[in-house]
Amino acid sequence: MNPATLEFSIERYAVYPSTPSTSAEADLLPDDFNEWVDAKGDRFRDTFSRICFYLAERYVSPVDNSREETVIVGTEYGNLQAMLRFQRQAKADHKALSAQQFPYATTSSASTFINISRHIGGGNATLNAGAQTPALALLHALLHVHSHPRARSHVFVGDTYCDEARDDIRKQAPAARSSSGICYLALTEGRQFSARVSFESTAERALKSIATDARVYLDSGSRAQLAAQCPPDDNGQGFAADEHNRAFVFAAFLQGALALKPGQRAALLLADADSASSIEIARHHE
Numbered sequence: 001m002n003p004a005t006l007e008f009s010i011e012r013y014a015v016y017p018s019t020p021s022t023s024a025e026a027d028l029l030p031d032d033f034n035e036w037v038d039a040k041g042d043r044f045r046d047t048f049s050r051i052c053f054y055l056a057e058r059y060v061s062p063v064d065n066s067r068e069e070t071v072i073v074g075t076e077y078g079n080l081q082a083m084l085r086f087q088r089q090a091k092a093d094h095k096a097l098s099a100q101q102f103p104y105a106t107t108s109s110a111s112t113f114i115n116i117s118r119h120i121g122g123g124n125a126t127l128n129a130g131a132q133t134p135a136l137a138l139l140h141a142l143l144h145v146h147s148h149p150r151a152r153s154h155v156f157v158g159d160t161y162c163d164e165a166r167d168d169i170r171k172q173a174p175a176a177r178s179s180s181g182i183c184y185l186a187l188t189e190g191r192q193f194s195a196r197v198s199f200e201s202t203a204e205r206a207l208k209s210i211a212t213d214a215r216v217y218l219d220s221g222s223r224a225q226l227a228a229q230c231p232p233d234d235n236g237q238g239f240a241a242d243e244h245n246r247a248f249v250f251a252a253f254l255q256g257a258l259a260l261k262p263g264q265r266a267a268l269l270l271a272d273a274d275s276a277s278s279i280e281i282a283r284h285h286e
Helices: 047-059 080-096 109-119 130-146 163-172 205-208 220-229 247-258
Strands: 006-017 066-075 124-127 151-159 180-201 215-218 265-271 275-284
Touching: 006 047, 006 247, 047 109, 047 151, 047 180, 066 109, 066 275, 080 163, 109 124, 109 151, 109 180, 124 130, 124 163, 130 151, 130 180, 130 265, 130 275, 151 247, 151 265, 180 205, 180 220, 180 247, 205 220, 205 265, 205 275, 215 220, 215 247, 220 275, 247 265
Parallel strands: 066 124, 066 151, 215 265
Antiparallel strands: 006 180, 151 180, 180 275, 265 275
16 A cells, blocks of 8 residues: 655754763753753653653744644653652552652653643644654654644654663664654644655665655664665764664754755655664655
């Protein structure tokens, strides 16, 4: 079945940090974090929620009641840090647990509290599809935009990594680098761009599904699978070829898409051992 081509406009995008960092989690928060994020409940949040909230408070537009808005968080590990902390405290002394702590320690904590803090009433979703997470999150965002005459999708893609998350990654890819970071994207209805999202069994099949004149961005999995078949990689960010966190290549791809001239295309390939996907964006209007 051929994937549908969906039209949309990009309202804005951002990524934090702007490049992969080896900083400890305690040093990851931006210097102006407290200027943007309400301290209420912060002692229960983990680093993933904190960075999502920072991006939401800084970049999400005020709610437009004439639009159907939704929040989509695409993450492999998400609020794992808060969930593990909650479980350990429950095991050590369940009587000391606070009822206020639980809402911050679920798989959907970040997306739920973004809705609440930004007064977005259109629902939320938290998605995990491994390496394909950016593609699945973008597809859900596009489908939401196409389901309503006036709509906006807020997409957050990425991860922060506690020790347990990094241990899990090393089991799959011992040499992989895992740098914490999250990318934010706001989509609305419009005809600025069109996108095709395809899901394939291998990176080679995903590569064959994109236009030959597209500027290509490769994640670490597709680069490893394609090896000598790799096309020229348009990712100019200079981060490590073995970076596990797809937030950074997704952000580089979005930056490249915004730089396209009408008629030009860009494509992002994502792959792991079991599956692959491609996102191809064509620009129609400035």
